[in-house]
Amino acid sequence: MEDEVNIQEQLIDFKKDIDAINIGAVKGSDIPESEDTTNIDVKDSPKPDSSKVEPNIILPSSEPPNNQKHKSDSNAGKSCMDQSRPPCKKAKILRLERKKEKLMKKGLILEEKVPEPPKSIEQFIEEIPNEVKGKLKLRLVPTSEPSIIFDRTKDAEFELYKKYQIMVHDDPPEKCSMKGFTRFLVTSPLKPENVPEGPGYGSFHQQYWIDGKLIAVGVIDILPRCVSSVYFFYDPDYRSLTLGTYGALREVYFTRSLQKTLPELNSYYMGFYIHSCQKMRYKGRLTPSYLLCPETYQWFPIEKCIKLLDRSKYARLAENIDAVDENLPNERDVMHMKVVYKYRFMLFKDLKKISDQTDLFRKIGQMVGKKCANTIVFFIR
DSSP states (O other): OHHHHHHHHHHHHHHHHHHHHHHHHHHTOSSOOOSOOOOOOTTTSOOOOTTTOOOOOOOOOSSOOGGGTTSOOOHHHHHHHOTTSOOOOOHHHHHHHHHHHHHHHTTOOOOOOOOOOOOOHHHHHHTOOHHHHTTEEEEEEEOSSOOHHHHHHHHHHHHHHHHHHHHHSOOOGGGOOHHHHHHHHTOOSOOOBOOSSSSOBEEEEEEEEETTEEEEEEEEEEOSSEEEEEEEEEOGGGGGGOHHHHHHHHHHHHHHHHHTTOTTOOEEEOOOOOTTOGGGHHHHTSSSOEEEOTTTOOEEEHHHHHHHHHHOSSOOOOSOTTOOOTTOOOHHHHHTOEEEETTEEEEHHHHTTTOSOHHHHHHHHHHHHHHHHTTOEEEEO
């Protein structure tokens, strides 16, 4: 019985010593440094500029300190300077190793802690404590067409938008008007379309409410192949909650839930990414993420684009210099673009005879691409 108690005490002491070493490693205590003394979290920290950061190399001094120049070398000194010998271990580590050997001889094995796997977005969103779930409410309000539901909260949204623009983006109060808010975030060219499952396609405002107070709004478009994030604004009083990042995770979660019934809806589009804008850097932290090349219109992993954007604000992301936009319309595609002019349906080649807007339509064709140019009908008053 006493042996079992002693064994348990040794186990407890051993675990305590292990914890002490772990804490010491974090605080930079007496754990011997390895040759690689740099530990950088790639996800959160930018890569250091090799031209500015000097390598952290620890070399043994070949010359003794001034106050020891005339002292004879001892055996201990020679052993420390002898590079052929293994590095000396700290007494604490040796003590732990001896304890471990004793436990193993008695048939006991100290179990190592297995790191927990990272949580999925579903776990992160759904494992919110019940007391918080009761306070936070999300409402999806359609805005493609005027509705009574949106009209009830339009004033609350505008006041929140105005507060956000003034305090976060330093907009002057006179610049924030109901007309500008409506034009920017409410009026939509998308027509609503019902689908058997889900909210349907069109423009929506995803409202975040806590205890009956509107604290954030995500403006999104639900399209057949993706959910597009148009804008997100929140109450600056809740800035500490990092609502921008939480809103993005919520929209990814929403996209994945829609994909269960709409398999083709498989992407979450976060809009523009300006690398020099610190407020947009959170977009690049979601993985896997892709950026669109402005010249070839091909998607590339953001990890491969960061170095290019660090060197220049504008960058061609495609490495192949011969790559071109395969969806670029030719002259025939432009001439066959469909137009309704003065309530008459015609092709652009017919409109060309009676209109001087030739260059305008060529630019439109290049911007929308060959596929869209063959399917869109342009209405001209």
